[in-house]
Amino acid sequence: MNNMIEKILDHRSIRSFEDRPLSAEQIHAIVECAQAASTSSYIQAYSIIGVTDPEKKAKLAELAGPQSYVEKNGYLFVFCADLYRQDIVSEMEGTDVAEALESTEKFMVACIDAALAAQNAALAAESMDLGICYIGGIRNNLQEVSRILDIPHRVIPLFALVAGYPLKRSDKKPRLPQSNVYHENGYQMKKPEFIKQLEDYNGTISDYYEHRTNGKRKDTWTGQMAGMLEKKSRLYMKDYVEKQGFKKH
Structure with missing residues (x-):
């Protein structure tokens, strides 16, 4: 290295x-x-x-x-x-x-x-x-x-x-396992394995937050993402982008 x-x-x-x-x-x-x-x-x-x-x-x-x-x-x-x-x-x-x-x-x-x-x-x-x-x-x-x-x-x-x-x-925040983001010769979509990897990652992230906050937080990654994506944000973006002369077709 x-x-x-x-x-x-x-x-x-x-x-x-x-x-x-x-x-x-x-x-x-x-x-x-x-x-x-x-x-x-x-x-x-x-x-x-x-x-x-x-x-x-x-x-x-x-x-x-x-x-x-x-x-x-x-x-x-x-x-x-x-x-x-x-x-x-x-x-x-x-x-x-x-x-x-x-x-x-x-x-x-x-x-x-x-x-x-x-x-x-x-x-x-x-x-x-x-x-x-x-x-x-x-x-x-x-x-x-x-x-x-x-x-x-x-x-x-x-x-x-x-x-x-x-x-x-x-x-440092732990990243997703490499097996979850790196695919060879095509997208390797085996859903049960994919879910298991995310569940294991949830445990890693929860431990990270618990240690970092002395037990005040135990967030999971999938919980964070679901909560964030449920919120509607920056919905003006399409109109702004087009007004600036981008992405009209």
């Missing part, structure tokens, strides 16, 4: 940071690593917004939860699916690419490109012994997030990434 694998396997989300900003060199290196990620057909359909304005960070922290660590961290990055750049390309080259940009395929390309870039950024930050946490909560109100960040047409803020010097390191 090499250092990179050890670092990846040691990942945990950090939600408490020292009051210590990242340096310009660190930020540049993190963004440079994000840009080194694979990109579909070289389209590079994403943008990254670094947020340093205290008022904007406070507003984003409130919209995201509220989540205090969105405001108090070493640096806040917002990753966006971005096809605005391709609109500019169309103007420069005198072509009409609207139908392609509004397709579900290009929506997926932009989301995937942004996710790949973000994971490179996360790994770069962790290689510097920084802690990171992804913030999906900015999607609670993308209209307001878009206003705060001056988001143009054909751009969608997907999630944020906070990075900084950990004040407190949380415990």
Whole structure:
């Protein structure tokens, strides 16, 4: 096992940071690593917004939860699916690419490109012994997030990434057993075995929470997921995505 694998396997989300900003060199290196990620057909359909304005960070922290660590961290990055750049390309080259940009395929390309870039950024930050946490909560109100960040047409803020010097390191959360997520030569759907794996995982997670909270919690994973999925959330998303010029066909 090499250092990179050890670092990846040691990942945990950090939600408490020292009051210590990242340096310009660190930020540049993190963004440079994000840009080194694979990109579909070289389209590079994403943008990254670094947020340093205290008022904007406070507003984003409130919209995201509220989540205090969105405001108090070493640096806040917002990753966006971005096809605005391709609109500019169309103007420069005198072509009409609207139908392609509004397709579900290009929506997926932009989301995937942004996710790949973000994971490179996360790994770069962790290689510097920084802690990171992804913030999906900015999607609670993308209209307001878009206003705060001056988001143009054909751009969608997907999630944020906070990075900084950990004040407190949380415990690692056990992942699903590999046999539950990895299949060879086709999807191996043997339902009784699948359920047994999830039941065993429930025991692992319940023990994790009981130990972490000194007996105050004994949640199971399937119980958490069922409860979360029962709640209706962010039902405005389809309209917002289409309004931004994505996923119209």
